[in-house]
Amino acid sequence: MTTTNRLRFFTFAAPQRFYRLTGALVPWLWAVTALLTVAGLYVGFFVAPTDATQGDSYRIIFIHVPAAWMSMVLYLVMAFWAAIGWAFNARLAFMVARALAPTGAMFTFLALWTGAFWGKPTWGTWWVWDARLTSELILLFLYLGYIALVNAIDDQRRADLAGALLAVVGAVNVPIIYFSVKWWNTLHQGASISMTAAPTMASTMLTAMLLMTFAFWAYAFAVVFTRTRAIVLEREQHTEWVGSLAAAKR
Amino acid sequence: MSSVFGTIVARDLLLAARRRIDALLPIAFFVVAVSLFPLGVGPEPQMLRQMAAGVVWVCALLAAMLSLTAMYGADYADGSLEQMLLSGESGFSIASAKALAHWLITGVPLVVAAPLFGLLFDLSGPALLALTLSLLLGTPILSLLGGLGAALTLGLRSGGVLLILLILPLCIPALIFGTGAVSAVESGLSARAHYSLLGALLIASGLLVPWATAAALRIAVE
Numbered sequence: 001m002t003t004t005n006r007l008r009f010f011t012f013a014a015p016q017r018f019y020r021l022t023g024a025l026v027p028w029l030w031a032v033t034a035l036l037t038v039a040g041l042y043v044g045f046f047v048a049p050t051d052a053t054q055g056d057s058y059r060i061i062f063i064h065v066p067a068a069w070m071s072m073v074l075y076l077v078m079a080f081w082a083a084i085g086w087a088f089n090a091r092l093a094f095m096v097a098r099a100l101a102p103t104g105a106m107f108t109f110l111a112l113w114t115g116a117f118w119g120k121p122t123w124g125t126w127w128v129w130d131a132r133l134t135s136e137l138i139l140l141f142l143y144l145g146y147i148a149l150v151n152a153i154d155d156q157r158r159a160d161l162a163g164a165l166l167a168v169v170g171a172v173n174v175p176i177i178y179f180s181v182k183w184w185n186t187l188h189q190g191a192s193i194s195m196t197a198a199p200t201m202a203s204t205m206l207t208a209m210l211l212m213t214f215a216f217w218a219y220a221f222a223v224v225f226t227r228t229r230a231i232v233l234e235r236e237q238h239t240e241w242v243g244s245l246a247a248a249k250r
Numbered sequence: 251m252s253s254v255f256g257t258i259v260a261r262d263l264l265l266a267a268r269r270r271i272d273a274l275l276p277i278a279f280f281v282v283a284v285s286l287f288p289l290g291v292g293p294e295p296q297m298l299r300q301m302a303a304g305v306v307w308v309c310a311l312l313a314a315m316l317s318l319t320a321m322y323g324a325d326y327a328d329g330s331l332e333q334m335l336l337s338g339e340s341g342f343s344i345a346s347a348k349a350l351a352h353w354l355i356t357g358v359p360l361v362v363a364a365p366l367f368g369l370l371f372d373l374s375g376p377a378l379l380a381l382t383l384s385l386l387l388g389t390p391i392l393s394l395l396g397g398l399g400a401a402l403t404l405g406l407r408s409g410g411v412l413l414i415l416l417i418l419p420l421c422i423p424a425l426i427f428g429t430g431a432v433s434a435v436e437s438g439l440s441a442r443a444h445y446s447l448l449g450a451l452l453i454a455s456g457l458l459v460p461w462a463t464a465a466a467l468r469i470a471v472e
Binding site: 138141144152153157161162165166169170 | 465
């Protein structure tokens with residue numbers, strides 16, 4: 001049989017193969033994260049020019065904006081894997097969805113925290129009840145709700161399915177966050193980067209922001225893979241391959 | 251509408267009528283909670299008028315959350331929920347009947363009581379009307395979403411608090427447009443846009459949430 005050795009679409013949906021693949025990938029992802037973070041922070045703090053109106057305090061956007069992007073993208077990714085898990089009854093998809101939630105919540109918190117630090121010198125206040133800030137806060141509540149629900153249910157299958165349902169329902173909120181800028185145009189400045197119009201920021205600033213975004217992506221992959229590997233081991237502890245892994249460690 | 255829909259609504263209303271005090275508790279909570287606000291922030295009519303819509307809406311939201319654990323809890327415990335799901339009737343009509351019954355028991359009294367409390371907060375006539383209308387459109391959304399939360403947390407330890415954590419964020423759009431309608435009327439603008447958005451939310455949740463609730467119920471009894 002030649003087909004058994006070919007790489008197929010669902011090859012890495014098997015927890016055992018996923019475990020081996022990510023085991024090889026994770027060190028590289030950490031290396032990429034470190035490199036990109038150093039490069040992004042260097043460009044952001046030493047190369048990018050000082051902003052004409054906001055001074056140096058604007059530089060926190062190199063953390064803030066990528067974190068806010070990641071917080072929204074990770075929620076969608078979580079809902080996507082939850083839905084895949086539900087539709088195809090794929091064990092690994094549920095594990096990935098579960099592993100994504102804490103990282104997403106962390107990025108949401110980071111976006112809110114750095115936003116407060118940026119708001120104090122720029123707007124003169126830590127917090128305003130603006131649509132975007134508020135929806136980001138709601139996103140944090142959604143992440144916390146998902147984590148709380150999944151941890152409250154003892155039965156693993158029910159936890160996976162109920163969490164998947166909640167994630168998909170909550171995903172309705174993510175577009176509201178994105179379009180809230182257009183709905184309520186209050187204190188928060190509009191989006192500076194758009195796909196259609198020319199960016200209003202200096203190109204070095206954009207470079208730093210993109211570098212930090214890719215660094216955060218690499219970080220998210222590394223952390224989520226590591227966490228998924230732990231969940232895989234926990235759930236597959238009765239299988240033969242985990243047993244032989246443990247035996248090899250001894 | 252299937253006959254099961256009507257039967258479930260009638261049954262839940264009958265059960266509520268047999269345990270009248272239990273059914274009235276959320277309303278009592280609403281009355282007490284709303285009355286606490288003037289005591290907390292002071293009796294200045296100007297300030298009370300400004301916060302009236304928000305206070306009434308938030309208290310209605312919390313009051314609607316209070317009775318949610320009972321929505322499926324007893325049926326789950328005595329097995330009748332499983333029988334309903336096994337009956338071959340669509341989960342959609344079971345979930346929407348349950349939500350309608352919850353709204354009739356909890357939501358309608360809130361809508362009736364709200365203008366009274368608007369008066370205590372010195373709201374003008376048109377603003378009172380806007381408050382009542384927005385609650386009329388908004389409280390069914392709370393019952394629908396609440397049913398989903400109740401189904402997701404069925405039979406869990408600390409399910410009641412978890413339910414509130416899950417559902418309150420999803421209720422925020424209803425809260426925003428509901429109170430927005432009253433502030434629009436207060437500042438002399440038309441509240442029609444808010445009513446339209448609330449109506450759209452109601453239609454969307456009426457069509458989608460019972461489906462999700464039915465799925466959650468099946469997960470819970472699986």
